[in-house]
Amino acid sequence: MSGGANVRLRPEDVTDLRHAVAGPVLEPDSEGYAAECATFNLSCPLAPALVVGATSDADVRAAVRFAVRHGLPVAVKSAAHQVVSAAEGGLLISLGRMRALDVDARERTVRAEPGVRWSDVLPRTAESGLAPLAGSAPDVGVVGYTLGGGQSPLLGRTHGYAADHVRRLTVVTADGALREVTPHTEPELFWALLGGKGNFGVVTRIEFEVFPYTRFYGGGIYFPGEHLAEVLEAWRAWLPTVGEDMTSSVGIQRLPDLPVLPEPLRGAFVVHLRVGYLGSAEEGAALLAPLRAAAPVLLDLVEEKPYASIGDIHQDPVEPMPYFDRSVCLEEFDEKTAWTLVELTGSRSGCTLANVEIRALGGAFDREPATPNAVPSRGLPYLVFALAVGAPDRAEAMRADLARVVDGLAPWAATRNLVNFLSPEEATDTEGVRAVFGPERHRLLADIKKRYDPDNVFRFNHNITPA
DSSP states (O other): OBOSTTOBOOHHHHHHHHHHOSSOEEOTTSTTHHHHTOOSBTTSOOOOSEEEEOOSHHHHHHHHHHHHHTTOOEEEESSOSOOOOOOTTSEEEEOTTOOOEEEETTTTEEEEOTTOBHHHHHHHHHTTTOBOOOOSOTTSBHHHHHHTOOOOTTTHHHHOOGGGGEEEEEEEOTTSOEEEEOTTTSHHHHHHHTTSTTSSOEEEEEEEEOBOOOEEEEEEEEEEGGGHHHHHHHHHHHGGGSOTTEEEEEEEEEOOOOTTSOGGGTTOEEEEEEEEEOSOHHHHHHHHHHHHTSSOOSEEOOEEEEGGGGGGTTOOOOSOBOEEEEEEEESOOOHHHHHHHHHHHSTTSOOOOSEEEEEEOOGGGGSOOSSOOOOOOTTOOEEEEEEEEOOGGGHHHHHHHHHHHHHHTGGGBOSOOOGGGOOHHHHTOHHHHHHHHOHHHHHHHHHHHHHHOTTOOOOSSSOOOOO
8 A cells, every 4th residue: 555655554554543543443445434535625635644533642552653753744633624635645633533622611611622623612601601702613623723723703912812822732743752842841843833823733632721701792794795895984984983892804705505405595696794793782782883874785694692602693504515715814995805805805896705794803812921932923904815715627717716816816915824724725825825824923933843843743734834
């Protein structure tokens, strides 16, 4: 059986690995291999030479040591919402079986293993009147989201990135060692892990702070797509008038004609205003009045909600689908930027993208946390994320449409970006990754990578090559 480049595993090697781990060891012709390699983005399939379904720290250590011993690069999968490489010729460590979750209400902390998703955490923290900095899609994995920064559509402008509130990480590094990483035990590795994505090892446990929130006022308001210009202009003028307890974004959406959607939205071109407000419903309604009046409303789903319903803000898809995406952060969003976005995505643009969204950041996203980390996107006021949905045989046309929108915003584009929003192409572009982190931060990350993963064992990711 072929492994990594110029590597050939013998049957007895695989047998030895099966004896060393409690979880399954699967080859491409094994029953269960396809399920273990399944991804959320059906356009990014995994095809490793070998899969280990880890059940414990010990399994992860054994898998990493085996991979290093046999010259195999290592890929890591938890919820598989952001796969950037097929991991061909490598060993995939699948972490979905590691799902231990503990909520300490007194300390206001959560400890989670890498198979845990935000949809697991939200009901558990709600029992104690607490709230995590979960993202827009509750089905995303806690660990991968947090290692990339973690941008909450509700608490982010008040409390910053999810990475800013991590207290401890348990990590298996490329030497097979199990490390308890805190700001005090291994400060450089702690800094690099939080923002450096999957470059420095396999995180098998994470501990982070949660906050005393039980509800919010928010959801989405849908407007007809032909009123995009009015909605963008109203939103742009409104943003400076609200505080850090209000988070918002605008999605320009061409929705599918599916029965799961309410009648006004089926097959429609719409503008989806998304808001999350931590104050009272009365205050929130008053703040939203200028936006509700910006254009005719198709559907208004903004109301008082329990915090565990945070997924209602964006209404992100929950079923796997084939898609391509691009992202860019903007230094500003002035009248000319808004008009350019209308020309690129509006009703007369010919745009076919399923969703082009612009998120307002700012607030605590700009502030350095008490314990510094490698998150590179502080000070960037806006994020644009563009999504094309379709089968791989349409890839060329979809990539062209994505490029037209993202490149059209180049006059306002920043070089840095939010790590979690990088497309596979962006995440595997070495110079692009360097630009996303900035030269000084990237240099520090490369130095730390050399110390903990000098052979770049963990390279099926947003790769930072060792210095």
